[in-house]
Amino acid sequence: MDTRNYIINDIQPFSITSEIKEVQLAFNQLTYTHIPVARDGTYLGCLSETDAHCFDGTKSIHEYAYAVEGFYVRDNTNWLDILEAFALHNSNIMPVLGKNNEYLGYYELGDILNLFNDTPFLNEAGGIIVVEKGIRDYSFSEICQIVESNDTKILGAFVSKMENEMVQVTIKIGHTGMNSIVQTFRRYNYEVVSSHDEDAFLEDLKERSDYLNKYLNM
Numbered sequence: 001m002d003t004r005n006y007i008i009n010d011i012q013p014f015s016i017t018s019e020i021k022e023v024q025l026a027f028n029q030l031t032y033t034h035i036p037v038a039r040d041g042t043y044l045g046c047l048s049e050t051d052a053h054c055f056d057g058t059k060s061i062h063e064y065a066y067a068v069e070g071f072y073v074r075d076n077t078n079w080l081d082i083l084e085a086f087a088l089h090n091s092n093i094m095p096v097l098g099k100n101n102e103y104l105g106y107y108e109l110g111d112i113l114n115l116f117n118d119t120p121f122l123n124e125a126g127g128i129i130v131v132e133k134g135i136r137d138y139s140f141s142e143i144c145q146i147v148e149s150n151d152t153k154i155l156g157a158f159v160s161k162m163e164n165e166m167v168q169v170t171i172k173i174g175h176t177g178m179n180s181i182v183q184t185f186r187r188y189n190y191e192v193v194s195s196h197d198e199d200a201f202l203e204d205l206k207e208r209s210d211y212l213n214k215y216l217n218m
Contacts, residue, residue: 003079006112007096009105013038014047014061016068021057023047032093036106037061037068043095043103045070072097075104079115082107121156121172128172130160130194131185135167138190143169146184150177168193 013036014023023035027049034046045068047061055064072095073082085094092109116122131143140157147154152174161168173181182192 003077003082003107003112003115004075006107006115007075007105008108011036011106013043013095013103015039016044016062016065017060019057020052020055020059020061020064023052023061024057027052034069034089034091034093036093036095036103038103041103043072043097043101044068045072046089046091046093046095048091071095073107074099079112082112083116086112119156124155124172126155126172126174127178128170128194129178129181129185129192130168130170131190132166132168132193133190135162135165138167138169140169142188143171143190146188146190147171147173147181150181150184152177152181 011030014026016037016039026035032049034048035052036046037044044065047064047068051064051067055067061068069089071085071089071091073085075096075098077085082094086092086109094107094109094112096104096106098104131138143157144154155172155174157169157171159167160170185192
């Protein structure tokens with residue numbers, strides 16, 4: 001998946017000598033959380049909108065150089081790593097540098113998210129299962145084996161939560177064999193966090209059976 005076609009270069013970095021009021025004006029006209037900054041054509045980092053509006057507009061960016069955040073990605077960075085960079089820096093703009101550290105432009109968060117929308121994980125028909133297990137006990141190879149042993153293909157899987165020594169894995173699978181897969185996960189001591197209609201139906205049958213047995217034994 002080539003992300004270089006999504007590089008935008010309609011905004012050139014502000015010079016470190018520019019006045020803050022110029023940056024504030026740019027933020028008023030744009031919807032970006034950050035704006036790139038350079039010194040003599042060399043990219044230095046980004047200044048956030050929040051910081052820019054807190055600073056004295058008559059001063060230069062140089063006087064607030066400590067607030068410039070030096071994040072970027074390369075033009076050959078994998079799209080998943082680009083997404084991670086967006087998340088880590090809480091930004092909707094991501095500067096792109098070439099192999100010689102030259103500023104090439106930037107990515108918009110929406111464009112990169114659209115790449116994710118085009119993956120089979122989202123656009124192929126299937127079902128979602130979310131399972132949970134101890135962080136030292138789960139295994140992606142085991143998860144794949146459980147799904148594939150039920151004659152179903154995995155369309156995607158990722159760790160969606162890690163907390164208190166527990167990990168949650170979200171799995172996208174074909175529609176076939178959903179209930180048998182859920183039951184297999186339980187036999188392997190995975191807690192199934194997601195809810196499933198077939199599973200709820202079986203639970204309802206079990207409750208009714210338990211009630212009937214209790215009634216008959218009265």
